[in-house]
Amino acid sequence: MHIPDGFIPLGQAAVYSAVALLFAARSFKWVREEFGEAPLLATLAAGIFAIQALNVPIPWGTSGHMTGGVLAAILLGSPWAGVFILSIVLLVQALFFADGGITVLGANILNIGVISSFAGYYTYLALKRRVGIAGASFAGAWFGLVAAALATAVELAIAGTFPLREGLLFMGMYHAVIGLVAEGTLTALVVTTVLKVSPEILPARAREVV
Amino acid sequence: MRRGHAVALGMVFILAALAPILASSNPDGLEKTAEKFESAQGREVELLSSPFPDYTVYGIEGTASEVVAMLIGTALVFAVSLGIAKAVARAR
Numbered sequence: 440m441h442i443p444d445g446f447i448p449l450g451q452a453a454v455y456s457a458v459a460l461l462f463a464a465r466s467f468k469w470v471r472e473e474f475g476e477a478p479l480l481a482t483l484a485a486g487i488f489a490i491q492a493l494n495v496p497i498p499w500g501t502s503g504h505m506t507g508g509v510l511a512a513i514l515l516g517s518p519w520a521g522v523f524i525l526s527i528v529l530l531v532q533a534l535f536f537a538d539g540g541i542t543v544l545g546a547n548i549l550n551i552g553v554i555s556s557f558a559g560y561y562t563y564l565a566l567k568r569r570v571g572i573a574g575a576s577f578a579g580a581w582f583g584l585v586a587a588a589l590a591t592a593v594e595l596a597i598a599g600t601f602p603l604r605e606g607l608l609f610m611g612m613y614h615a616v617i618g619l620v621a622e623g624t625l626t627a628l629v630v631t632t633v634l635k636v637s638p639e640i641l642p643a644r645a646r647e648v649v
Numbered sequence: 650m651r652r653g654h655a656v657a658l659g660m661v662f663i664l665a666a667l668a669p670i671l672a673s674s675n676p677d678g679l680e681k682t683a684e685k686f687e688s689a690q691g692r693e694v695e696l697l698s699s700p701f702p703d704y705t706v707y708g709i710e711g712t713a714s715e716v717v718a719m720l721i722g723t724a725l726v727f728a729v730s731l732g733i734a735k736a737v738a739r740a741r
Contacts, residue, residue, distance in 0.1 A: 477730075497675075
């Protein structure tokens with residue numbers, strides 16, 4: 440489940456949509472000027488859509504799924520890859536599957552596409568030399584997911600839907616565990632597998648950065 | 650499309666078909682958090698009538714419905730992404 444319609448008042452949702460639109464537009468510029476490999480982007484987008492349906496159980500009768508922005512950023516060597524792909528995935532989910540609201544699409548793109556991809560990718564870059572690709576992928580993906588969850592809690596607190604402290608506590612707690620068992624583990628697994636099995640499907644620039 | 654892409658795409662569709670069968674049906678982190686707060690109750694509204702609500706296809710029962718919805722969704726995401734990325738890249 441992403442943020443549904445009704446959880447954020449229209450005025451606030453419009454602000455998030457405007458910010459998300461700026462980032463989405465900039466990610467289009469990245470595709471146009473730096474990354475033209477449409478089939479690879481589309482395959483990764485389809486894979487992220489599919490893996491988002493794989494909810495993994497965690498304690499407290501809860502579950503969670505991978506979101507994928509950090510994976511896209513690491514594989515393609517830019518956080519803009521995460522922004523571009525998640526913008527499209529979230530748009531399709533909102534329009535066709537009632538997963539995430541249409542008025543709050545911007546908020547969902549901002550959290551899961553922008554904040555997660557940037558926070559996670561730069562964590563990955565900072566750690567890569569010290570702990571290696573697998574460890575840095577795990578840590579980056581974990582941090583990206585938790586950052587997105589905390590941003591969501593803050594937005595829902597501003598909206599009056601969640602109380603701030605408890606919202607941060609529960610969103611942080613659940614997603615810290617989801618980050619371990621789903622986002623971190625699967626991101627590290629996919630990144631190391633792609634590098635080992637077929638690094639040639641990645642563009643040259645991404646291979647250097649990875 | 651290179652061979653690596655084709656193999657990867659095949660694996661993506663297998664994952665899409667398996668996901669509804671393997672997935673936990675427990676509420677997710679956001680849903681579970683929302684359940685805890687009185688202030689979140691009754692807020693959710695449905696503005697769009699989506700063709701595949703909750704990842705199901707009308708007229709098909711049970712898990713099969715979710716599998717078909719996931720396969721349609723995965724193809725849709727692939728097609729939309731490919732179309733947008735090609736159009737954007739061509740605009741160079």
